[in-house]
Amino acid sequence: MKAAIVGTGYVGLVSGVVFADAGIKTICVDNDQAKLKMLRSGKSPIFEPGLEEMMQRVEEKGHISFTDSISDAVQASDVIFIAVGTPPQEDGSPDLSYVKAVARDIGRAITKYIVIVDKSTVPVGTAKMVHEIILGECGDASLFDVVSSPEFLREGSAVEDTVNPDRVVIGADSERALNTVKRLYTGFPTEILETDIASAELIKYASNCFLATKISFINMISRYCEAAGGNVDDVAKGMGMDTRIGKQFLKAGLGWGGSCFPKDVSALIWMGETLGVDAGILTSTVAINEDQPAHCLRRVSEELGGLEGKKIAIFGLSFKPHTDDIRDAKSLVIIDALRSMGASISATDPICMDEVAKLHPDVEMHTDAISAAQGADAAILVTEWPEYAGIELSDLASALKTPLLFDGRRVFTAEDAKAAGIKRLTIGEQG
Template sequence: MRISVIGTGYVGTVSAACFAQLGHEVICVDIDKSKIDKINAGIPPIYEEGLDELLEKHAGKKLSGTSDYRYAVMNSDVSFICVGTPSGPSGNIELGIVKAASASLGDALKDKKDYHVIVVKSTVVPETTEKVVLPIIEKYSKKRSGDFGIAMNPEFLREGKAIYDFMHPDKIVIGSMDKKAGDLVASLYSGLDCEITRTNPRTAEMIKYVNNAFLATKISFSNEIGNICKQLDINTYEVMKAVGKDFRIGPYFLNSGAGFGGSCFPKDVKALIGKAKAIGYEPLILESVIKVNEKQPGQMVLLLKRELGNLKGKKIAVLGLAFKNDTDDIRESRAIPVISELLENGAEVSAYDPMANENMSRIFGNIKYNSSAADALKEADACLVMTEWDEFKKLDKEFDLMENKLIIDGRHMLTPRKDTKYVGLCW
């Protein structure tokens, strides 16, 4: 099948590369020419484990890039909208980029005689595909739904594991306006061993939001329990490990710590809250999920102050800047509010992340970035662990470089040493 993918961010580039790996001919579309030049050269415009090998393999063969919507539509059978849907000031998602992509696709579609399916893969709140995307495409294409297909196909990819997740999905959801469009989209995944859930667009949109909101809820619930356990001198990890053995609950996403970040969980929960309020419902649990998550970074600094007192002039090593391991993505990283509060208290921040130093330097240009954990720890008065990188588990003698061996672990990563003061965030 011939596919065009609109947007070369995490979802778009990964989807394009994986569709090419499945044997489809893929055209990437982006108004940013520098990203298209990278795609055509086989260079990933973003970091994702395994993506470089796929692009190098398929660029110039099964995979190409362009900024020309009309060319992409004319030379494909289906177009995926994979553009960003950032949060607005109130938490509701901004649909400006989705609307612009829809208009460009509609304009390109008006001259095409063959049947073409447009699929929304961007994360959008329920009713967006039917009430926003479809009317725009109809307006600019001068066609009606049925002359072309419209569908919603959410992604469930984990950053750092996105290639694996695409090729080994636990679910594929397709919401279509009609059977013909849904059948075509389903055929794209015929090479994957996974049952496909067929539904309508607004249900597919809701499935995506509920999926992420429930995972975020498990994390915030675990953190709430962890904060209570901390006050009672109970190891929350022992508690949640036992609780997770109940088959009705399961062991995943029960780790207490500094909270969740990234481009999905915070944004999606806030967007679902906004949608609920727009229809007159007060989503109390979802609001609490966000409140607990926003509280956790402050708990890290509170523990630090309890141990050190005044932070002015203190050198604090921050290990981990990415919102999670195996990515350079710092969006909604829990390290950001922690560093902000440290600087507000007059502390000197010495930071290290194996991948995210450069990205974080665009936010904090006035802190020291190090090329290793050892360098970050030199003469530090305390260390805060913010990201679960595997290399941090192996740290040992590096802590001897600290002026004061105080470690506050926000990710349950380290094994306490006898000669260090180890403080767990929730344990």
């Protein structure tokens, strides 16, 4: 069994490396020459725990190779995955131009039977569109099948999620294609859901939108706690003890960001508009999420008597811990808003400072939280990297001009803050 994956991003590279580690000869394709150069020298262009080590191991064994030639990959493989980006457009729809370009290149190269798997997150009807593009190029429908198998890995634990997936969804309308893809997952400890293609395409959007809604729901509840009393963590705990609700994705905070939730929620709203389906829940989910950083800054501003001329320290820049991804990160929203209010910014992050500095050269970068806080009027904890839980709050209080911390991810308790002599504001608690 030989596999190829087009796109060596978070999804494609991790999937390729994990397949190769499972003994499947895998070809990874990308058209970014700088990425290919790094990959061939054993360096991962992205940060994911455990990825680079596993990649070096499979490269030594000769189980993985890297190329810019989709044609070579098609010739050498039984299955080819499309794992290129599908970024959001102005109207919320995903940009399918990368998927279409890859489909055309695959179509031109086909000479023997191959299964094409849409792994990118794409709207219902995309597998059909990919089929038409490929047929238009190769002219023989017996030479290929198109299958939808969306990806569910989480950045920050992508390798672990791919080695031990919760589920593998395979949407296929051909037994031959279904069985070929199933064979790839022999040996993976997972449940396989076989379904029709449209359902597979929808499962991905439905899953991400449900998770985003769960987070926005608890953030809505957090406002009740702030207004009426109560602790949102206790409310979430009590809700999560009900197995029908579940504990996960009930952490109140500055809201969701990243490369998937924002664009997938926008895409499902857009799909609703085009299909005549009312996606009202999702528009509220977005509205709640967009107000979280603004709500944080309103509260900090009230406490400081305005933000004009103030300096604010930001702890954490990636959209969540354990990743170098800053796409749609709350830190960027907060930096923009602070700047527009006339504040200056110092910041720290274990991995992302260089990337953010390219976008915001005026942000002062520091290697640790206490240095970032030195002389600032307040600090905002934006991303809950584990190292920030170890911040000595009394040191933070001494470093800040005003001992004020907005704990945007509810890392510290009211008691921790009181004992250290620092004023703690947070989401979902009065104070």
